[in-house]
Amino acid sequence: xxxxxxxxxxxxxxxxxxxxxxxxxxxMGFICxxxxxxxxxxxIYELKAASDIAATLGAVDHRVVKIDLRGFGGSALTDEIxxxxxxxxxxxxSEIPITYVPARNTIFLSFALAYAEVLSSADxxxxxxxxxxxxxxxxxxxxxxxxxxxxxxATKMGVEGKRITIHTPLIELTKAQIIKRGIELGVDYxxxxxxxxPQPNAGTTKACGHCDSCLLRAxxxxxxxxxxxxxx
Amino acid sequence: xxxxxxxxxxxxxxxxxxxxxxxxxxxMGFICxxxxxxxxxxxIYELKAASDIAATLGAVDHRVVKIDLRGFGGSALTDEIxxxxxxxxxxxxSEIPITYVPARNTIFLSFALAYAEVLSSADxxxxxxxxxxxxxxxxxxxxxxxxxxxxxxATKMGVEGKRITIHTPLIELTKAQIIKRGIELGVDYxxxxxxxxPQPNAGTTKACGHCDSCLLRAxxxxxxxxxxxxxx
Numbered sequence: 001x002x003x004x005x006x007x008x009x010x011x012x013x014x015x016x017x018x019x020x021x022x023x024x025x026x027x028m029g030f031i032c033x034x035x036x037x038x039x040x041x042x043x044i045y046e047l048k049a050a051s052d053i054a055a056t057l058g059a060v061d062h063r064v065v066k067i068d069l070r071g072f073g074g075s076a077l078t079d080e081i082x083x084x085x086x087x088x089x090x091x092x093x094s095e096i097p098i099t100y101v102p103a104r105n106t107i108f109l110s111f112a113l114a115y116a117e118v119l120s121s122a123d124x125x126x127x128x129x130x131x132x133x134x135x136x137x138x139x140x141x142x143x144x145x146x147x148x149x150x151x152x153x154a155t156k157m158g159v160e161g162k163r164i165t166i167h168t169p170l171i172e173l174t175k176a177q178i179i180k181r182g183i184e185l186g187v188d189y190x191x192x193x194x195x196x197x198p199q200p201n202a203g204t205t206k207a208c209g210h211c212d213s214c215l216l217r218a219x220x221x222x223x224x225x226x227x228x229x230x231x232x
Numbered sequence: 233x234x235x236x237x238x239x240x241x242x243x244x245x246x247x248x249x250x251x252x253x254x255x256x257x258x259x260m261g262f263i264c265x266x267x268x269x270x271x272x273x274x275x276i277y278e279l280k281a282a283s284d285i286a287a288t289l290g291a292v293d294h295r296v297v298k299i300d301l302r303g304f305g306g307s308a309l310t311d312e313i314x315x316x317x318x319x320x321x322x323x324x325x326s327e328i329p330i331t332y333v334p335a336r337n338t339i340f341l342s343f344a345l346a347y348a349e350v351l352s353s354a355d356x357x358x359x360x361x362x363x364x365x366x367x368x369x370x371x372x373x374x375x376x377x378x379x380x381x382x383x384x385x386a387t388k389m390g391v392e393g394k395r396i397t398i399h400t401p402l403i404e405l406t407k408a409q410i411i412k413r414g415i416e417l418g419v420d421y422x423x424x425x426x427x428x429x430p431q432p433n434a435g436t437t438k439a440c441g442h443c444d445s446c447l448l449r450a451x452x453x454x455x456x457x458x459x460x461x462x463x464x
Contacts, residue, residue: 067299072350103346106386110342114335118304143385150378154338159369 007031008123008167009116010059011108014049015194016217017170020182021127022057024169027185030123034059035112038066039101049193056191065111069101083197085210089219092212093134105138109147109166116164117155124151125167131174132216144168175220183226190229239263240355240399241348242291243340246281247426248449249402252414253359254289256401259417262355266291267344270298271333281425288423297343301333315429317442321451324444325366337370341379341398348396349387356383357399363406364448376400407452415458422461 008030012018025032034054036047047064054062105128112124126144133139148166152158170178182189194217195207207214207230221228240262244250257264266286268279279296286294337360344356358376365371380398384390402410414421426449427439439446439462453460 063304065300068297069346072295072347101346102349102388103342103386106345106382107339107342110335110339113338114301114333115304117334137388137391138386140385143382146378146382146385150338150375150382153372153375153378154335154370156334156369 005029005031006123007033007060007119007121008125009112009119009121010034010125011112011127012036012050012054012059012062013127014046014051014053014192015127015213016175016182016189016192016220017127017129017178018050019053019057019127019187019189019192020178020185021125021167021169022053022059023182023185023187025123025125025167026057030125032057032059032125033061033115033119033121034063035108035115036062036064037108037111038064039069039104045195045198046193049191052191056188063115067107067111069104069107072102083208083211085197085208087212087215089215092216093132103138105136105143106147109151113151113155113164117157120157120162122157122162122164123167124164125169127170128168129170129175129178130172139171141168141171144171174223175216176223179220179224179226183224192230237261237263238355239265239292239351239353240357241344241351241353242266242357243344243359244268244282244286244291244294245359246278246283246285246424247359247445248407248414248421248424248452249359249361249410250282251285251289251359251419251421251424252410252417253357253399253401254285254291255414255417255419257355257357257399258289262357264289264291264357265293265347265351265353266295267340267347268294268296269340269343270296271301271336277427277430278425281423284423288420295347299339299343301336301339304334315440315443317429317440319444319447321447324448325364335370337368337375338379341383345383345387345396349389352389352394354389354394354396355399356396357401359402360400361402361407361410362404371403373400373403376403406455407448408455411452411456411458415456424462 008025010022010025010032012034036050128139130139144166151164194213196211196213197208199206240257242254242257242264244266268282360371376398383396426445428443428445429440431438
């Protein structure tokens, strides 16, 4: 019954994780409204990817909110700080990295909450992952639970008894498990873009192959036993 | 000892409440970094007020973050919906009003948290008030507590044990008490701007005198026994 389907807001960066999260939300039967951010990040190329993915995965709407985090500074993703390259898996996943953008997921989820409230949707999807991103405080389950509690107190919906849920379908999965799940759901990962430090390449862009995001992606595809058709 | 003073991020809209909150933060000994938002609101005139107030109350920094809430719709403050006029005090303060912007305080506090993290400041001030704005879910003490809990889980600072506090010095005060406290602290309220529906007036702007915000301001000054030098 199409008219019984519930709407969900799905945060979509254009990378492997958020793309898989969108495919899972759709598979769960949600009508998906995708939300991306143009936040002065170096990897603006992700937004093109997000737009392609929203279309191919059947999102009914895709909003891009422009916000400026550069004014605050504090991250290699928004400032002119060198993105670290060729780090060990341990270093990549255990420390709070220089690519950490202060309060980023909190800001993204807050906008998702505003959008959800306007849609009267009580479901928000975010592709956070506590396995590969254990160094990021705002990728942990206890953070997500606290945000959900706050969201239910923050909104007209919550006050009126409509329970808001922050869905994190990837939170306990390895990158390989995420990729396998996406492939089961028909995701074409060649549309996704992961690099923190893309290089210009004959009018298009090329992933650097050495930043944390490229390394985790390559290792994920290797462990999943799947060819990455968007190899750097 | 100037070098022992702690920095605080103070949300500043340019209205009576946030201005008083800034004066209180300064009085408590904080070095104040003010944060305002250009969010496509009708009352863009508030931003000029915020800038004047940050300067006159000695904020060491004043950032204005441009965000676009109009894309989501859903409020008389950001859309072309009629701002209600001449409502009773009971109606103004007990219902969730049409001027409610979805998740607004959550978005504002999230940016304040990002700014605080960059500054390594663990103190954020917001001039929310649960007396006159009991209809807004995100002005209640239980919402602020939940945001604070989330903020401590969201950030590098919180994880590293620096306890983040969301200060709400006005939350239990009436408008008259807020104005009296501000005057004790030397606030000149003629710099503030409160109207939800300002009217052009010979190259400047004039408060409408009939929206909830104008009515609450007028009643607050009346009860405080103070002349509002910026009367509509």
